[in-house]
Amino acid sequence: MPxxxxxxxxxxxxxxxxxxxxxxxPEATRREADVTESSRANRGWWDRNADEYQVEHGTFxxxxxxxWGPEGLDEVEAELLGPPxxxxxxxxxxxxxxxxxxxxxxxxxxxxxxxxxxxxxxLQHALRIGGSFPLVCADAGAxxxxxxxxxxxxxxxxxxxxxxxxxxxxxxxxRVLRPGGRLxxxxxxxxxxAFPDEPGPEGLSVSGSYFDRTPYVEQDDEGRAVYVxxxxxxxxxxxxxxxxxxxxxxxxxxxxxxxxxxxxxxWSPLRGxxxxxxxxFVCERD
Numbered sequence: 001m002p003x004x005x006x007x008x009x010x011x012x013x014x015x016x017x018x019x020x021x022x023x024x025x026p027e028a029t030r031r032e033a034d035v036t037e038s039s040r041a042n043r044g045w046w047d048r049n050a051d052e053y054q055v056e057h058g059t060f061x062x063x064x065x066x067x068w069g070p071e072g073l074d075e076v077e078a079e080l081l082g083p084p085x086x087x088x089x090x091x092x093x094x095x096x097x098x099x100x101x102x103x104x105x106x107x108x109x110x111x112x113x114x115x116x117x118x119x120x121x122x123l124q125h126a127l128r129i130g131g132s133f134p135l136v137c138a139d140a141g142a143x144x145x146x147x148x149x150x151x152x153x154x155x156x157x158x159x160x161x162x163x164x165x166x167x168x169x170x171x172x173x174x175r176v177l178r179p180g181g182r183l184x185x186x187x188x189x190x191x192x193x194a195f196p197d198e199p200g201p202e203g204l205s206v207s208g209s210y211f212d213r214t215p216y217v218e219q220d221d222e223g224r225a226v227y228v229x230x231x232x233x234x235x236x237x238x239x240x241x242x243x244x245x246x247x248x249x250x251x252x253x254x255x256x257x258x259x260x261x262x263x264x265x266x267w268s269p270l271r272g273x274x275x276x277x278x279x280x281f282v283c284e285r286d
Contacts, residue, residue, distance in 0.1 A: 024220075024221065026218035026219055026220055026226050027218065027219050027221075028216070028217070028218050029219060030212075030214040030216060030217065031214065031215065032214065032215065033164060033215045033225050033230075035163070035164045035165050035168070037164075037228065038163060038164045038215070038225070038228040038230070039139055039163070040225075041217075041224075041225035041227055042118065042227065043119060044226060045218075045226055045227040046117075046118065046119035046121065046122055047120060047121040047122075050119055050125060051121070051125075053098075054099060058099070060264075061099070062101060063104060064104035064105050064107075064108060065102075065105055066102040066156070068080070068156050068252075068254065069157065069186050069254055070264040070265075070267035070272075070277055071254040071260065071267075071272060071278055072259075073252075073278075073280075078252070080280065081152055081154060081184055082182070084109045085109075087106060087109040087110060087111040087152075088110030089110060089111070090112065091112050091114075091150045091151050091152070092106050092111045092112065092114070092150060092151065092152045092154065093113070093114050093116060093143075093145070093149075093152070093154070094113055094153075094154055094155070094158075095116055095153060095154070095158050095159050095169075096116070096117055096155050096157065096158015097115035097116055097122070097123075097135075097158065098122045098126070098158070099122060099125040099126045100113075100115035100126035100129070100131060100133070100135065102115075102154060103115040103131065104129070104131050107132065107133055112133070113133045114134045114135075114136060115133060115135050115136070116135075116137075116138055116140070116143070117135075117136075117137060118139055118159070123135045140159035140169045140172065140173075141163060141168045142172065143172045143173070143176050145176045147175055147176065148176070149178075150177055150178065151178055151182075152177075152181060152183075153173050153176070153181070154183070154184050155183075155184075155185040156185075156186050157187065157188075161230065162230065163230065164215070164228075164230055166230075166240045167240050167243055170183075170240060170245075170246065171244045171245065173244075174245045174246060177285045179286075180285065181285045182282070182284050182285070183246060183283045183284075183285070184281070184282050184283070185280070185281055185283075186278055186281075187237070187278070187279055187281075188277070188278065189275075189276040189277050189278055189279045190210070190232060190237065190279065191210065191275060192266065192276075193210060194207070194208055194210040195207060195271075196266075197266035198266055199267065199270065200268070201270070203266055203268075203270075203271055204271065204275075213230075213231050213232065213236075215228055215230045215231065216228070216229045237281060238251075241281060241283050245285065245286065246283035246286075247283065247284050247285075247286055248281065248282070248283055249283060249284050250280075250281075250282040251279065251280070251281060252280040252282065253276040253278070253279055254276075254277075254280070255272075255276075256269055256272025256273050
């Protein structure tokens, strides 16, 4: 999840208990990783790192804000799911919900969200913060819902950057959406894969091929993946959407705003003013 605007942000006061970190640093490499390995690795990574993530970013995220990316684009302003007044009474699935900040915002608009995440520990943080909506621990590639259960689906940097087969996830989302339903999801902008993941000047020079789709993998001493992230080009993402039964309504590339002086991993004002960091796909189920 990305950081929201610092000004006027509500801090998370119920701080989590820190779990012990791994003893040794994993090795970073580029290699193939299939659906099963990617799912297992990322479930484990988020379970181990959820506490640290919420401590580091919880104040930025707040408890009940809906932001689409590190640029700080807010759903209040963007209205990518539709006007807030039209969310009342809508059934919404949040995929890769983390601590369910977006679902909490949706509840405040009168929607009926369900927050889904592959990580049990992330959902424990959702319980810690609180909320009246269901929490579901499941893989986005096998959604435990009946056909046509939701009016809307959303995912802010959840699931899709980490899965080996995005069409599997997209088809599952289409299945659980009602006809005419909308899916909006944000991911790292594909162009970022050609640059080092660094916020400073060293992150401004191309270091690899944009067309190299080999996954980024962190693995332990025995070669087992402990974290996996998958690259798709912009064209790949568009084709994935179309092949999964969606119509692409809009593709949003948020510009870095002047008020945002924060850094988040490889995102920073320096890079954000020069190259896009987030791509948001607005899709509708025909």
